[in-house]
Amino acid sequence: MFETVLVANRGEIACRVIRTLRSMGVRSVAVFSDADAGARHVREADTAVRIGPAPAAESYLSVERLLEAAARTGAQAVHPGYGFLAENAAFARACADAGLVFIGPPADAISLMGDKIRAKETVKAAGVPVVPGSSGAGLTDEQLVEAAREIGMPVLLKPSAGGGGKGMRLVRDEARLAEEIAAARREARASFGDDTLLVERWIDRPRHIEIQVLADAHGNVVHLGERECSLQRRHQKIIEEAPSVLLDEATRAAMGEAAVQAARSCGYRGAGTVEFIVPGGDPSSYYFMEMNTRLQVEHPVTELITGLDLVEWQLRVAAGEPLGFAQEDIRLTGHAVEARICAEDPARGFLPSGGTVLKLREPQGNGVRTDSGLSEGTEVGSLYDPMLSKVIAHGPDRATALRRLRAALAETVTLGVQTNAGFLRRLLAHPAVVSGDMDTGLVEREVDSLVVTDVPEEVYEAAAAVRLDALRPRGKGWTDPFSVPSGWRMGGRHKPVTFELKVQDPVSYSPRGKGTVEEDRVTVVLDGITHTFHRAADWLGRDGDAWHVRDHDPVAASLNRAAHAGADSLTAPMPGTVTVVKVAVGDQVAAGQSLLVVEAMKMEHVISAPHAGTVTELDVTPGTTVAMDQVLAVIAPDEEPAQEEAQS
Template identity: 85%
Template sequence: MFDTVLVANRGEIAVRVVRTLRSMGVRSVAVYSDADAGARHVREADTAVRIGPAPAAESYLSAERLLQAAARTGARAVHPGYGFLAENAEFARACEAAGLAFIGPPADAIALMGDKIRAKETVKAAGVPVVPGSSGSGLTDAQLAEAAREIGMPVLLKPSAGGGGKGMRLVRDAERLADEIAAARREARASFGDDTLLVERWIDRPRHIEIQVLADGHGNVVHLGERECSLQRRHQKIVEEAPSVLLDEATRAAMGEAAVQAARSCGYRGAGTVEFIVPGGDPSQYYFMEMNTRLQVEHPVTELITGLDLVEWQLRVAAGERLAFGQDDVRLTGHAVEARLCAEDPARGFLPSGGTVLTLREPQGDGVRTDSGLSEGTEVGSLYDPMLSKVIAYGPDRATALRKLRAALAGTVTLGVQTNAGFLRRLLAHPAVVSGELDTGLVEREADSLVAGEVPAEVYAAAALLRQAALAPAASPGWRDPFDAADGWRMGGGRAWTAHHLRVAGHDPVTVRVRATADGGLELLPPGADTPLRASAGTLDGHRFTCTLDGVAHTFAALPDGSWLGRDGDAWQVRDHDPVAASLTRAGQAGADSLTAPMPGTVTVVKVAVGDEVDAGQSLLVVEAMKMEHVISAPHAGTVTELDVSPGTTVAMDQVLAVIAPVETAEPADSAEGETA
């Protein structure tokens, strides 16, 4: 066994690998960019090495710097985690050339299975059924479009060089093929450095089921059952479970054997995953999609139902050991479900979010496991993947696991960074999910109903009460000037209302009024209330705030200033607002319309220039953040009067990118200097 292993990754997977290394008595070496100098994985490893500035291309994607870090620390092996260089054959070869064990499959297997076109041809020759699609590599845009028309719409465009949903495009309208092919190539090139595409038949309402395989260097290959990965958004998995309710024992055995044959066909070694697309109405008709030549994000659900530590077996196999068990020894016990916690705001169309983790509460124990790279003070930016952590629940049956996971998500707190925890909790309670009637389009179809609607009145009430308490002077013995009190006292009349002007991100400003009653209680008028509600000032215990509104007690995770409130997995950022300034801002936007950045990120494409005339809905710019693209389109026909960015510009959320003067008021660009309508 290796005495020292370098973990060539960051975040939750780096923390996860370090945990197993520690349990095995192996010294761990973390690497970090300038953006991660204080990150959790850096603190938890035995040794940490800086490998460059924040951009991934100059740090986590630099094979040279990673190998230098390994040499400096005496590492004998490299664990790549997932993402970054985990499926990079050249990196695996570079490790071998440097005398390091690459804790993953052979480089040739990575190269073969990383090329989806060659991979399909290889497994097909081994007798594994594949999805009908284009053949051959290096197809031009015209050839891809022609292949799509021959297959018949709808089709799925896929990058040949990568996975994880990056660059995948579902095209239902043949007229959209040119634009979608261009967008898929652009995203594939940015994500994998290779814009080669293939096209496959799209199977309506499919299920995504994958088989975990484990192979040693002595010819032994086993499968560890399946994972159901059908709950996806934009082709990205967000909830995974094991086993799948769709498969019976015969189908499970058949798919497992097909996965084993796929692994054998490329000379695989280590942990890997063979992914299948399965028609929900006929699970016996399954098709090979691709093979992921690395550890999967969702590997914990397999660990929980098999009792195996997959990272440990990755290390043992890389060290030359034989598998200590055969296929007949693998037992699947109980049920496990995993949810991916991401820095995104469902209420804003799932745009990436960012910020500082101000308060963190992560559930553990009693059948619940959290794999996380977070800690209080963590800065979440737009440079890396938006996934922050994974919450996993295990139970003797599926219903128990789902119930535990919903409760765990409700108790998850990441104040300071907007996440999808509340969305995931509602998704797991959806009748189709509870019954197991899943498909890969379910989340997209139901997304609107799963996003939190209006802010509950008790959120505004809690924020107002926290502010009311902040106004009160500190208790002190002796006389106190009554005019310093925040209880609304006044001479010659009843107590006055105290107005709190509040704004929750993504919602219109509101005014909440609070006043003391003669009997020492409180009355409160939240937005929409016709009559005052009875309230209590509540108690603040650390980061927990409890208040009573109309006889019902509500407990929140909160910051003392009320800037963030969280409950049941949802978090609300509550700020003071100036109603006068707000009205002036709205008035100032009555003329030419400003297009602003919906998220912090980088402008990757600019399609217009000042003076250009544009049509309503025309694509003007592309902003990328956390490996996601967002197209900025013209809200109406008009003329570009301002353009404040160029490709490569880093932008903040709500930063003005361009101004489009409507047709009826548009003026030539050269006569509009210093003036906007």
């Protein structure tokens, strides 16, 4: 076994790997950028090395700096986690050239399975069923159109490189093929530097089932059952579970064997995942989609039903040990479900969020596990992936696991940063999820019913209680009645105390119930119902949801409107970095014209002109870091042309 392992990643997965290294008595080395100098994974490792400034390209994606850190700390092996360089064949080869063990598959396997076209052809030759689609690489637009016609509409356009849903296009109308192919190529080129596409038959109401495999260097390959990953938004998984309610034992065994053959076909070694698309109405008709040549985000659900530590077995296999079990030794016990907690705001269209974690509560125990990279004081910025943590629940059956996970999400508190925890809790209570009647389009169809956009009155009541408490006299002895925020006036008259508050839109609110304010908790009673909130500064949280209740100054807002009479202030929709500025002060712009681009957590948002007019203010340049709602530019509308007097 290795004495020292460098973890070439950050956040939740770095903490997860470090935990197993510690349990095995292996010294851990963390790496960090300037943005992560005080991060949890840095504190939890045995030692840590700075590898560069905040941008990932100059730190976590720098092969040279990672290898230098390994050499300086005496590491014998590198664990890449997931994301960043985890599926980068060049990094795996560079590790080998530097005398380091890459804790993952051989570089050739990474390269082969990273090319979706070659991967499909390879596993098909090994007898694994694949989705009907085009064959061969480098197809022209005309060849893709012809392949789509032969397959039959609808079809799915997919980039050969990359993943995460980028560049994927569902086309139902043959007349739109040329347009969608061009758009898919542009996105693939921008995301992966490669615009090679393939086309596959679209399977309506599909389910996403993946099989976990483990392979050693001695010819042993086993599968550890399946995970259902059908609950997705924008092709991104948000809830995963194991096992799947869709599969019977015979189908599970057949898909597991297909996954083993796929792993053998590319000379795989270590932990990997073979992903299948499955028609919901016919689970026996499963098709290979792709193979992920790394540890998956959702690996904890497999760990909980098998009792195996997948990171430990990654290390053991990389160190040359054979698997300590055969296929017949694998037992699936109970059910496990995982929810991904991300820094995003469902009420604002799931735009990335950010800020400082002011209060943190992460559930553990009683069948619940949280894998996290957070701690109080953590700065969640816009440079890296939005996933913050994962909450996983295990139970003797699916109903118990779902119930435990819903309760755990209700207990999850991350004040200071908006997350999707409340949204996920509601999703897990959806009747289709509870019954197991899911498909990959369910979340998109039901999203409006799962997102809470209206602010409950009790939130304003709790915010008002906090402000009332701050105004109360704290000294002893005589109290000036005019200093007490009761609304009392001479003559027995009362004027209601009113606070100007803002969560989304400004509200004038007069408290009408009773409130009890503690340092980290607020309790209010409205209409005979008691509501309890977690509290930190101006943040309130309950059942996984959170609200940032700010004071609103109507006078300042009025003056600002007067100063920019008729003009529109364009604000940042999310905390991030301005990457593109296409205009200057004094420029004339047309309605809908693209003016700026703000990027955060791998998401770009284009800021467009709301109307024709003139740029009168421009407060940012490329590279400017901006806060949510920060003014970026002001556009004064064109004056209406004077109407000519009617001729008599």
